[in-house]
Amino acid sequence: MRPLPAAPPVIRRGLELWLAGAFALVHLVAPVLIGERYPFTISPMFCDQPAECCTYAVADANGKQIDPEIFHLHLVYDGNPPGLGMGIQHTPTLHPYCFPCQRQQVTDHVKAIMQREGIAGPVTITRRHLFPRDHKIIDETDQWKVSIDAAEKNGAAGNKSAPLNQNASPNQIANPNKDVGNTAGASPP
Amino acid sequence: MNTSDLTDLPTPLDAGTQRRAMADWLLDTATPKFALLVTWLLCIFAILLACSPIEFSTGVPADAGASLFSWLPESILRSGLFFTGVRVVLAVSAVCWILRVAVPVSCWATTFGFMLMWSLRMENLTNGAHIFNVTNMLMFIHALWYQFYWRQMRSGIDAGSLMNTACYPRWAFLLSLFYLGWFHTLAGITKIVNSGFGWGNGVSLQLWTELFGNTGTPFAQTILFDTRLTAVMQTGALMIECFSILCVFNRSVRYAVGVGLTGFYIGVLTTFVTFGFHFNAVLVAIFLLPVDWLIGLKFCNKHQSAIDGVQ
Helix, strand or coil, rough: CCCCCCCCCCHHHHHHHHHHHHHHHHHHHHHHHCCCCCCECCCCCCCCCCCCCCEEECCCCCCECCCCHCCCCCCCCHHHHHHHHCCEEECCCCCCCCCCHHHHEEEHHHHHHHHHHHHCCCEEEEEECCCCCCCCEEEEEEEEEEECCCHHCCCCCCEEECCCCCCCCEEEEECCCCCCCCEEEEEEC | CCCCHHHCCCHHHHHHHHHHHHHHHCCECCCCHHHHHHHHHHHHHHHHHEEEEECCCCCCECCCCCCCCCCCCCHHHCCCHHHHHHHHHHHHHHHHHCCCCCCCHHHEEEEEEHHHHHHHHHHHHCCCCCCCCCHHHHHHHHHHHHHHHHHHHHHHHHHCCCCCCEEEEEEHHHHHHHHHHHHHHHHHHHHHHHHHHHHCCCHHHHHHHHHCCCCCCCCHHHHHHHHHHHHHHHHHHHHHHHCCCHHHHHHHHHHHHHHHHHHHHHHHHHHHHHHHHHHHHHHHHHHHHHHHHHHHHCCCHHHHHHHHHCC
16 A cells, blocks of 8 residues: 555545545444444444433352342443444343342342252342432432242242341432332343 | 635635635645644554453354454454454554554554454453544544655655645545544434433433442532433533534634533543543544644645636
8 A cells, every 4th residue: 555646636636535525424324324333333322311220239148249140130231222332242131221120020030040050049139229319319229138948949930038128328218128110121031 | 714614615606616626625735733643642542452451251242243343253353362463563553653654554554453453342342332433533534644645744754844844634634523523413313313302301310420430529429419400411411412513614613512522521531430431532622622723733725826726
């Protein structure tokens, strides 16, 4: 690849302007024709509008933290729409957009994984729930203990979860048994 | 008259003259101080990227690829050896570009090495990121500039007066403005298309700040203070993004957009510290704030003499 000294000036000047125009044109149509494929982009960062969010932490019977990804409760949302502009599919999670899930849904989900993976438990799920109230964001923490009994270990489905305690900070309120209604976007693996 | 605004275009006599005048106007040149500063900065960004290690996430490849290089075989996309090779090529070519060795080959090697490097990262991650699109595309524009103007630059270097040689064309500057403006306008359009005009309701920004932000900073505290105030800030940011493309048309508008976007980035960088938007912020500040004026970027108005010649 060399400069173009040999080309007549008129052609060279025309070529550089044509290429500059083509660059602009390609970027104008790329969002529609190509979409989110680097180096082209639709700039989708923070384009959604969450109304409330949840994150989860998991601990074993001794209080030791367990990777929530084992229970498919990890957070994949980082402001980018999940699934867009990435080459590897993230491990399925109960809440791709961090939308809140009902307590029943979470505990059933965790139990199913415990049975499938042979995790004896019990495990403690700590849910951090962020939602608006009185023009501020409320930071609420719930804890649920999830275990499976002998019958469930043998394959019977059931629900045995109990609230443990609630940790409240100045900007936090506790609500141990509150079920969150908005389950939009939740897609159990 | 030496600005780069489209409003500076002369009023021509007929269509043919108009085309010629427009072409001449776009081909007006300035001394390369501003462009060299940008080029060195872009090369430093390239070296920083080359020095950064990669993270190979395990999992199933996504159906839709993350980049234009997703057609490459899996064995290449996931190869640590290939990644290391691209890192070396990128670092060496960027250094060559800075030192003006083997240009314009080193310019294109840097541009496409950068593209491949970031594509490999995106192909191996489970989350997208938009921190290097601007850098890479401005690199492309400046490689194009070197491609066509290296001869003039070479003459200037040989004469020991590169900084006084008019070899930076107006189209390169305008195209950079266009990309910066369009990138941010697209962000605004995507938000409106995805969430509607009510995107800036304040709640979502407060949630993002609580989830991902450094809540201890004054800016984060302001965001978290009251949803109504946050809604004003968020809607303001959306408007600035949507109107960013106007920076191409008028210098005053460009500076206004620059102030708005720079303020926006200061808020983003002090709140979402780890998101890596520093590169975009620096380039926005350089192109959209009056840095061109400070450096003395002035394009020679050759179009007027062309029109005079026709007349």
